[in-house]
Amino acid sequence: MANMKRERGVATLLVSLVLLVGVTMVTVYTAHPIRTEQQVTANESRNLQALNAGEAGVNYFLAVFQEMLAEENVDTIDLGSGDQTNACRHTVDQGRAFEFREVSLFDRDKTLVATLTACSDIADPWDVPPQVFFAQVTVRGFSDDLVGRRDVSQLVRLRAAVQSLLPGGAGSFGEFNPAAAPLVARGNVSTRGNIKVEGTGTPIIAGGTYTKSGQAGNIDYDAAQQNDPIGTKTEDQFFEHFFGDTKQNIKSLATVVSSGADLLAAIAAGNTVLWFDGDFNQEVQGNAIIGSMDQPITLIVEGNFKLAGTQQLFGTVYAESVSTGNGNINLYGSLISENDINSTAGNVTYHYDDRLFGDLGSVREHLIDVNEDAHLPGIGGIVPGTWRDF
Numbered sequence: 001m002a003n004m005k006r007e008r009g010v011a012t013l014l015v016s017l018v019l020l021v022g023v024t025m026v027t028v029y030t031a032h033p034i035r036t037e038q039q040v041t042a043n044e045s046r047n048l049q050a051l052n053a054g055e056a057g058v059n060y061f062l063a064v065f066q067e068m069l070a071e072e073n074v075d076t077i078d079l080g081s082g083d084q085t086n087a088c089r090h091t092v093d094q095g096r097a098f099e100f101r102e103v104s105l106f107d108r109d110k111t112l113v114a115t116l117t118a119c120s121d122i123a124d125p126w127d128v129p130p131q132v133f134f135a136q137v138t139v140r141g142f143s144d145d146l147v148g149r150r151d152v153s154q155l156v157r158l159r160a161a162v163q164s165l166l167p168g169g170a171g172s173f174g175e176f177n178p179a180a181a182p183l184v185a186r187g188n189v190s191t192r193g194n195i196k197v198e199g200t201g202t203p204i205i206a207g208g209t210y211t212k213s214g215q216a217g218n219i220d221y222d223a224a225q226q227n228d229p230i231g232t233k234t235e236d237q238f239f240e241h242f243f244g245d246t247k248q249n250i251k252s253l254a255t256v257v258s259s260g261a262d263l264l265a266a267i268a269a270g271n272t273v274l275w276f277d278g279d280f281n282q283e284v285q286g287n288a289i290i291g292s293m294d295q296p297i298t299l300i301v302e303g304n305f306k307l308a309g310t311q312q313l314f315g316t317v318y319a320e321s322v323s324t325g326n327g328n329i330n331l332y333g334s335l336i337s338e339n340d341i342n343s344t345a346g347n348v349t350y351h352y353d354d355r356l357f358g359d360l361g362s363v364r365e366h367l368i369d370v371n372e373d374a375h376l377p378g379i380g381g382i383v384p385g386t387w388r389d390f
Contacts, residue, residue: 043148045143045148046143046144046145046147046148047143047148047150049096049141049142049143049144049148050141050142050143050148050149050150051141051150051152051389052096052141053092053096053097053098053141053142053143053150054098054139054140054141054150054151054152054389055141055152056092056098056141057090057098057099057100057137057139057140057141057152058137058139058152058154058382060079060090060098061079061100061137061139061156062156062381062382064077064078064079064080065077065156065158075127075128076125076126076127076128077125077126077128078124078125079100079122079123080123081123082099082123083097086099086119087119087120087123087124088100088101088119088122088123096141096142096143096144097141097142097146098139098140098141098142099139099140099141099142100119100122100123100137100138100139101117101138101139101140101151102115102116102117102122102136102137102138103115103116103122103126103135103136103137103138104116104135104136104138105128105129105132105134105135105136106132106133106134106135106136106155107131107132107133107134108131108133108240110134113129113131113132114129114132128158132158133157133158134155134156134157134158134383135155135156135158136153136154136155136156136386137153137154137155137156138151138152138153139151139152139153140152150389150390151389151390152387152388152389153386153387153388153389153390154382154383154386154387154388155382155383155386156381156382156383157381157382157383181202181203181204181205181225181334181352182197182203182204182331182333182334182335182350182351182352183197183203183204183205183206183334183335183341183350184204184205184206184230184334184335184336184337185204185205185206185207185208185322185336185337185339185340185341186207186208186230186231186233186235186238186337186338186339187206187207187208187231187337187339187340187341188206188208188209188210188211188340188341189204189206189208189209189210189211189224189340189341189343190210190211190212190340190341190342190343191211191212191213191343192212192213192343193343193346193347193348194346194347194348195212195343195348195349195350196347196348196349196350197349197350197352198349198350198351198352202224202225203224203350204224204225205224205225205228205230206224206225206226206227206228206231206341207227207228207229207230207231207232207233208226208227208231208340209226209227210224210226235320235338235339238338239318239338242318242336243318247302250275250300251275251300251302253273254273254274254275254298254300255271255273255274255275256274256275256277257274257275257276257277258276258277258278259283260280260283260284260285263276263283263284263290263299264284264288264290267290267291267295267297270295272291272295272296272297272298272315273297273298273300274297274298274299274300275300275302276299276300276301276302276303276305277302278302278303279301279303279304279305279306280299280301280303280304280305280306280319281304281306282306282307282308282309284307284309284311285309286309286310287309287310287311288309288310288311288312289311289312289313289314290311290312290313290314290315291313291314291315292314293314293332295314296314296315296316296332296333297313297314297315297316298315298316298318299313299315299316299317299318300318300319301317301318301319301320302320303319303320303321304319304320304321304322304323305317305319305321305322305323305335305337306322306323306324307324307327307329307331308324308326308327308329308346309327309328309329310327310328310329311327311328311329311330312329312330312331312332313329313330313331313332313333314332314333315332315333316333316334316336317331317333317334317335317336318336318337318338319335319336319337319338320337320338320339321337321338321339321340321341321342322335322337322340322341322342322343323341323342323343324342324343324346324348326346327346327347328346328347329346329347329348329349330348330349330351331348331349331350331351332351333351333352334350334352335350
């Protein structure tokens with residue numbers, strides 16, 4: 001009897017042990033995914049904190065540059081010193097921080113000019129070379145406990161050539177290439193009629209060839225430059241050679257008009273950078289004065305440009321193609337064609353005066369007036385499609 005009791009006790013003990021082991025194993029296996037989930041959640045939280053800190057670093061760079069832009073000083077960038085132990089690290093809040101890792105500088109064609117990698121080079125004030133238009137800023141963000149890390153990279157536009165339409169041409173804001181002759185064409189130049197050029201020894205620059213018929217006027221045809229390297233540029237490259245930016249961006253800055261009446265009204269209202277949407281085919285009739293010596297215009301024609309009648313125009317005209325008709329036409333400044341120039345007939349005098357390129361200070365004021373909050377659109381802003389995080 002006693003033996004049976006002992007046997008039942010041993011069996012109960014074994015069953016209890018088996019149950020205890022089973023419960024323990026279930027508890028362990030149940031707790032493991034919970035711990036894993038907690039770790040994943042913590043890692044995701046750290047990762048998000050680090051990403052937000054990295055974004056804060058990019059925004060910090062933009063804010064510093066916008067402040068400098070407002071002060072009209074983009075030749076030197078001063079990001080300021082961060083923590084005492086690391087001049088490139090800046091604390092955001094609750095221990096979260098970002099750190100500038102690299103700044104790469106690019107020219108207008110996005111060709112690398114220089115790279116700053118040492119913290120001392122980035123944290124201390126550094127100069128922006130005149131040929132630099134973009135900066136690739138790489139920032140490392142940290143989580144609150146500094147365990148999570150995330151790198152963020154963004155391309156920022158530092159300059160645009162429209163800003164260099166300032167007294168003196170090319171300046172601290174960018175590169176502007178004024179026409180070196182009163183008639184400049186990526187393609188061929190053909191003149192017929194009484195054509196005169198005043199104020200320069202180089203009357204024509206053509207990427208193709210130059211042909212003439214009719215009266216020679218006072219043009220020194222031997223001084224005309226044919227087969228110039230500008231003829232090897234694409235239409236977009238030719239445009240950017242003079243304006244330093246894409247047509248889309250320049251159009252967004254200009255006052256867009258589509259008729260001669262709108263053009264004259266826009267000029268009368270003080271607008272000096274004008275984009276004509278379509279062919280300018282004798283849009284201004286009769287005796288007309290377009291622009292003035294005191295207020296020259298920059299007229300970009302998205303099509304063919306043609307004048308006729310007794311007219312005067314002051315400033316720079318850029319068009320996809322150019323033709324002049326009958327009449328007495330005086331153009332003070334320069335005429336630039338993306339393709340050919342055909343001066344077909346009439347009495348046409350081109351007065352080349354580089355003061356009309358240097359006295360474009362009103363352009364900048366106009367652009368700031370119409371884009372007051374942004375200073376100049378695109379400048380000191382991110383370049384779409386260049387964000388990376390890793």
